[in-house]
Amino acid sequence: MKNQKHGPRVGLFVTCLADLYRPSVAFATVKLLEDAGATVEVPKAQTCCGQPALNNGDLDHARILAKQVIRAFADFDYVVGPSGSCMGTIKTHFVELFDGDPEGLTVAKDLAERSHELISFLTDVMGISNIDINYDGIVTYHDSCSGLRELSIHDQPRKLLASIPELTLNEMTDSNVCCGFGGTFCVKYPEISSRMADDKCTRIEESGADTLLGGDLGCLLNIAGRLRRRGQTTRVFHVAEVLAGMTDGPGIGEGEG
Amino acid sequence: MKPMSHDFKARSEKALEDPVLQSALKNLGLGFVEARRQCANALPEFEALRDLGRDICDHTLANLDFYLRRYEEKVTEAGGQVHWASTPDDACRIVTDICRNVDAKKVIRGKSMIGEEVGINDALEEAGFETVETDLGEYILQLAKEPPSHIVAPAIHKSKDEISDLFQKHHAVRGLTERQTERSALVQEARQVLREAFVSADVGITGANFLLADTGSNIIVTNEGNGDLTCTLPKVHIVTAAIDKVIPSVDDAMVLLRLLGRSATGQEITAYTTFTTGPKRAEDVDGPEEYHVILVDNGRSTMLGNEFRDMLRCIRCGACMNHCPVYGAIGGHAYGWVYPGPMGSVLTPMMAGLDEAKDLPNACTLNGRCQEVCPVRIPLPKLLRVHRTWQHEFKHNSGMFRFGLGVWAFFAARPAVYQFGTRIAMAVMGALGRRKGVFTRMPLAGGWTQGRDLPTPQGETFQAAWRQKRKGQEQ
Amino acid sequence: MTSARDEILARVAEAVGREEIDSETEARLTERLHHPPVQLRPQWDDDPVERFVSKLRAVAATVDVVNTAADVAKSIASFLREKDLPSTVTLAPDDRLNAYPWPDVMENSRRNARAEDITAITAAEAGVIETGSLVLRSSLKSPTSMNFLPENHIVILRREQLVNNLEDGWRCALETANNVPRTVNFITGPSKTADVEQTIEYGAHGPRRLHVILLIEG
Numbered sequence: 001m002k003n004q005k006h007g008p009r010v011g012l013f014v015t016c017l018a019d020l021y022r023p024s025v026a027f028a029t030v031k032l033l034e035d036a037g038a039t040v041e042v043p044k045a046q047t048c049c050g051q052p053a054l055n056n057g058d059l060d061h062a063r064i065l066a067k068q069v070i071r072a073f074a075d076f077d078y079v080v081g082p083s084g085s086c087m088g089t090i091k092t093h094f095v096e097l098f099d100g101d102p103e104g105l106t107v108a109k110d111l112a113e114r115s116h117e118l119i120s121f122l123t124d125v126m127g128i129s130n131i132d133i134n135y136d137g138i139v140t141y142h143d144s145c146s147g148l149r150e151l152s153i154h155d156q157p158r159k160l161l162a163s164i165p166e167l168t169l170n171e172m173t174d175s176n177v178c179c180g181f182g183g184t185f186c187v188k189y190p191e192i193s194s195r196m197a198d199d200k201c202t203r204i205e206e207s208g209a210d211t212l213l214g215g216d217l218g219c220l221l222n223i224a225g226r227l228r229r230r231g232q233t234t235r236v237f238h239v240a241e242v243l244a245g246m247t248d249g250p251g252i253g254e255g256e257g
Numbered sequence: 258m259k260p261m262s263h264d265f266k267a268r269s270e271k272a273l274e275d276p277v278l279q280s281a282l283k284n285l286g287l288g289f290v291e292a293r294r295q296c297a298n299a300l301p302e303f304e305a306l307r308d309l310g311r312d313i314c315d316h317t318l319a320n321l322d323f324y325l326r327r328y329e330e331k332v333t334e335a336g337g338q339v340h341w342a343s344t345p346d347d348a349c350r351i352v353t354d355i356c357r358n359v360d361a362k363k364v365i366r367g368k369s370m371i372g373e374e375v376g377i378n379d380a381l382e383e384a385g386f387e388t389v390e391t392d393l394g395e396y397i398l399q400l401a402k403e404p405p406s407h408i409v410a411p412a413i414h415k416s417k418d419e420i421s422d423l424f425q426k427h428h429a430v431r432g433l434t435e436r437q438t439e440r441s442a443l444v445q446e447a448r449q450v451l452r453e454a455f456v457s458a459d460v461g462i463t464g465a466n467f468l469l470a471d472t473g474s475n476i477i478v479t480n481e482g483n484g485d486l487t488c489t490l491p492k493v494h495i496v497t498a499a500i501d502k503v504i505p506s507v508d509d510a511m512v513l514l515r516l517l518g519r520s521a522t523g524q525e526i527t528a529y530t531t532f533t534t535g536p537k538r539a540e541d542v543d544g545p546e547e548y549h550v551i552l553v554d555n556g557r558s559t560m561l562g563n564e565f566r567d568m569l570r571c572i573r574c575g576a577c578m579n580h581c582p583v584y585g586a587i588g589g590h591a592y593g594w595v596y597p598g599p600m601g602s603v604l605t606p607m608m609a610g611l612d613e614a615k616d617l618p619n620a621c622t623l624n625g626r627c628q629e630v631c632p633v634r635i636p637l638p639k640l641l642r643v644h645r646t647w648q649h650e651f652k653h654n655s656g657m658f659r660f661g662l663g664v665w666a667f668f669a670a671r672p673a674v675y676q677f678g679t680r681i682a683m684a685v686m687g688a689l690g691r692r693k694g695v696f697t698r699m700p701l702a703g704g705w706t707q708g709r710d711l712p713t714p715q716g717e718t719f720q721a722a723w724r725q726k727r728k729g730q731e732q
Numbered sequence: 733m734t735s736a737r738d739e740i741l742a743r744v745a746e747a748v749g750r751e752e753i754d755s756e757t758e759a760r761l762t763e764r765l766h767h768p769p770v771q772l773r774p775q776w777d778d779d780p781v782e783r784f785v786s787k788l789r790a791v792a793a794t795v796d797v798v799n800t801a802a803d804v805a806k807s808i809a810s811f812l813r814e815k816d817l818p819s820t821v822t823l824a825p826d827d828r829l830n831a832y833p834w835p836d837v838m839e840n841s842r843r844n845a846r847a848e849d850i851t852a853i854t855a856a857e858a859g860v861i862e863t864g865s866l867v868l869r870s871s872l873k874s875p876t877s878m879n880f881l882p883e884n885h886i887v888i889l890r891r892e893q894l895v896n897n898l899e900d901g902w903r904c905a906l907e908t909a910n911n912v913p914r915t916v917n918f919i920t921g922p923s924k925t926a927d928v929e930q931t932i933e934y935g936a937h938g939p940r941r942l943h944v945i946l947l948i949e950g
Contacts (some may be wrong), residue, residue: 281929281930284930286930288930289797302772302773302774302775306772309771309772313771318748319748320748320761321744321747322741322744322745322748322750322753322759323753323757323761324761325741325742325744325759327765335912340736341736341740342736343736343739343740347736347798385904391937392926392927393925393927393936393937394927395923397927410926410930411927411929411948412927413930416929417928417929420837420928440928440929440931440933441933443928444925444928444933444935444936445935447936448935448937451937452847452937455847456847468757470765471765471766471768472912473912474912480923480924480925480926480935480936481923481924481925481936481937481938482880482923482935482937482938482939483917483936483938485876485880485917485938486880486937486938488882488915489876489877489915490877493871498760500740500744505768506765506768507768507772507902508768508769508770508771508899509768511771511773511897511899511902512771512772514898515774521901522926524916525787525863525897525920526863526865526874527791527916527920528791528919528920528921528922528924528938529918529919529920529923529938530865530917530918530920531916531918532902532915532916532917533915534912534913534915535912535914536913536914537911537914538870538914539871539874540871540872540912541870541872542844542869542872543844543875543877544870544876544877544914544915545742552740554740556744558740558743558746558747559743559746559747561743561744561747561748562743562746562747562748566747578803654741659794681893705894706899722786723941729931
């Protein structure tokens with residue numbers, strides 16, 4: 001794949017959080033994909049995978065947004081996004097929305113097959129096993145729930161991080177336990193959510209890491225927010241930013257002033 | 258038990274601040290979670306058994322009409338009587354009638370979740386029978402007048418000090434006035450007190466982990482041996498069990514038993530796994546003279562026919578709640594009824610009503626750890642989302658929330674407008690927050706900012722930046 | 733007026749999608765009941781006796797492996813001595829226990845256990861190697877109360893009685909395929925509880941001690 005003259009055509013699924021909140025994650029994604037030999041395009045007619053609607057039982061709106069995604073990405077060899085939860089929705093949940101609609105089911109299935117979360121795409125499809133970049137720090141990795149349990153993403157980011165010379169990975173206890181984000185859960189049940197985030201911050205502290213990485217911006221915004229409230233100085237980046245060597249600017253929740 | 262699930266928010270907030278509960282919940286991770294992990298890893302066949310267990314349950318449920326009839330035949334053949342109860346009231350009426358018919362004064366109970374579900378203790382006490390729980394955890398809760406907070410370890414939320422206080426208060430009448438503080442002494446005192454109940458009871462009521470259609474047996478699984486004494490010593494043995502407890506044969510039951518202990522407490526097998534079939538035989542010197550089984554429906558036949566059939570596979574191991582980070586933060590009482598955690602969040606709306614339990618399916622991040630450990634692979638997150646779909650359809654969620662979701666969805670389906678609007682909004686937020694990097698307060702985001710800071714956006718949207726970059730490249 | 737039974741069965745029938753069970757399905761399901769599929773059973777490489785003994789010891793039972801009938805009695809005598817227990821024991825009225833020489837100094841009473849009994853001695857139907865479980869059944873000679881009422885339970889088991897899996901243990905408890913005893917107990921260790929602060933204590937309601945004597949003759 002990697003060394004083909006014409007690399008695969010990848011449509012970037014930006015994800016709404018990267019789009020609105022932290023474009024550097026999407027730029028890092030593009031860089032990693034292009035370095036791996038893919039040609040990347042960004043369809044304009046995309047906003048969100050529809051997870052907020054899907055997870056709150058609003059299947060009609062979820063279906064509308066799913067169809068929008070299906071349309072926008074109809075022509076690509078692959079669809080790749082820097083989020084386990086968004087790509088998990090596209091890969092495993094879109095098909096649930098087209099019960100009784102055989103045409104819809106066909107295109108949903110087709111999209112599901114072509115869709116991948118970024119890190120697992122790099123390792124499992126493009127065969128990347130090391131990254132030529134450096135990051136001097138002690139990092140710990142948070143396994144986002146959807147990525148872990150829907151898409152089996154666990155070893156892949158660790159494999160790539162292991163190839164970075166000055167980077168040390170300290171696993172935290174309970175790296176695979178939910179951070180309390182859960183989409184609308186964190187605003188509907190804020191006390192429980194904060195407690196879960198708090199536990200996560202304690203685990204991060206115990207790990208001795210100075211940097212937290214993960215593959216999902218929702219989780220990272222949630223954890224970073226709680227770290228700052230606790231006065232913890234752990235830096236927070238999306239793993240794509242570290243792998244793409246784009247950590248010069250402020251981390252998540254860091255000011256410029 | 259009267260559902261208090263409508264009070265979820267207040268109860269969960271209270272639970273977060275309860276130091277005794279929080280300390281007990283911390284031990285769950287160290288205890289049951291680790292024990293299960295070790296036990297599962299030690300058995301190479303574990304994953305294959307989970308698939309088998311799921312298949313056995315699915316087969317049984319798909320043929321429940323056959324298996325219920327066969328079970329009834331076999332119990333009758335063995336000299337027992339099967340009673341059928343559609344509702345909790347029916348079940349309670351049948352139990353109290355049986356007790357009245359045998360002139361019972363004292364009734365002892367082994368642990369039974371269906372008994373809690375239908376409210377047997379209250380019914381018995383109202384009807385004037387002295388009722389004693391014999392499972393130590395349930396006995397403690399009976400003294401404290403509290404409901405269980407976990408389906409396997411019901412008194413997990415009680416500290417040793419609280420237990421010492423309860424025993425001192427309630428055992429004084431039996432001449433046991435000294436306050437015990439050592440664990441072994443507390444257990445010894447309970448043994449002494451409950452031993453008296455075992456030998457003087459007229460009726461023993463147990464639950465069932467499984468009911469066998471091939472022999473008409475019921476299986477109970479305990480570590481204490483209380484269930485065994487309850488079904489052996491009194492003259493009458495009553496089994497209360499839900500209709501989904503029926504399993505075809507002993508061989509099928511052994512598969513599920515292998516999954517149950519490991520998933521619940523990290524034990525290969527409990528101290529006592531007991532099969533009872535009918536009343537005593539002519540040649541037995543002990544055992545009950547009468548054997549009754551009360552099969553309870555209470556909404557299960559409905560679940561059998563709709564999207565929730567998979568939930569009926571549940572073998573009540575408690576693994577889901579042991580691994581649930583939400584349960585781990587708030588404990589069982591917050592859920593307000595008999596069944597807490599993930600399985601409780603699926604069942605309570607079905608049995609107590611979707612409106613009564615409207616928080617339960619929503620107080621979940623859909624992280625999926627429950628499904629990962631469920632021995633019979635119940636798709637719990639999917640079932641919770643089905644509840645949310647029904648709630649949306651029946652407009653049970655808040656008007657404000659539905660409105661917000663609707664507005665967001667409207668714009669998300671119109672990329673050009675969305676991108677125009679978000680570009681402006683993010684630029685403003687970015688400008689305001691650039692220096693500090695976080696907002697400590699944000700209008701309309703009080704839910705977020707009460708417990709954590711809100712990181713600021715970078716200020717540009719990717720879509721806008723990307724288009725600009727491309728335009729620049731083209732020039 | 734329909735009974736609750738009829739109502740429930742009608743709802744169940746509707747839920748599984750059939751009003752009646754056709755004869756072919758009835759026959760198939762009946763056959764499955766009479767000849768259940770042999771499900772996956774755990775296997776292992778360990779020596780059977782070693783596995784059985786170590787499983788039992790791991791759950792706080794004590795186990796003595798002996799080679800003669802005389803040693804059985806010796807094991808009992810030293811158990812009672814070590815645990816500082818009275819020599820008064822209740823022996824199950826089980827003819828299998830006649831094979832052992834009981835010392836004169838031990839007062840024998842061949843009857844069912846009573847609540848105040850300190851120690852009971854019974855035989856068993858089988859020992860399950862898979863889990864270290866004893867299989868006991870209710871009968872005239874082996875009343876179930878003996879396994880639960882006394883503080884100490886001593887079980888005498890012969891090597892020939894060891895079987896591999898739980899399913900095998902169940903079959904040993906049946907005299908014939910159609911004769912299911914009132915009670916079959918699989919006992920794996922003494923009675924215990926962790927209901928006080930998640931820490932194990934023994935002797936919750938059943939025996940606080942389980943002592944197993946495994947006789948391997950020849």
